[in-house]
Amino acid sequence: MNAQKTATGDTNSFEFRGGLRTMSAALQKEMVLALSIWDDHEADMLWLDSDYPLNASVTAPGVARGPCSATSGDPKTVESIQPGASVIFWNIKTRPIGSTFTA
Structure with a gap:
């Protein structure tokens, strides 16, 4: 994903917010579907x-x-x-x- 964002010039907001490490930690907790x-x-x-x-x-x-x-x-x-x-x-x-x- 990072290479794609770099190639396209898109803002890498996913990585800015912690990327897969943060997402993995969040998925270990209870979530609410919205x-x-x-x-x-x-x-x-x-x-x-x-x-x-x-x-x-x-x-x-x-x-x-x-x-x-x-x-x-x-x-x-x-x-x-x-x-x-x-x-x-x-x-x-x-x-x-x-x-x-x-x-």
Whole structure:
């Protein structure tokens, strides 16, 4: 992951927060599952499925991340089109890995 962040010029926030060592320590403790619907006022969700960062060439490694336009995730637009957006999460199971289904 560190090499990818270096190659793409992305901020390595995972490593900044302690990386795998911190994540491993956290997973040893009890956790609460939290799910939400959200939009991104910092990067307009472009990091997920568009060209990001906007100030980099789309031919640079890691910039072209998906087919969405650079204006597709603007929170003001999203919130004005879907002001009452909601989500329902259901059929969530918590058990040891591999025990909630049969292959």
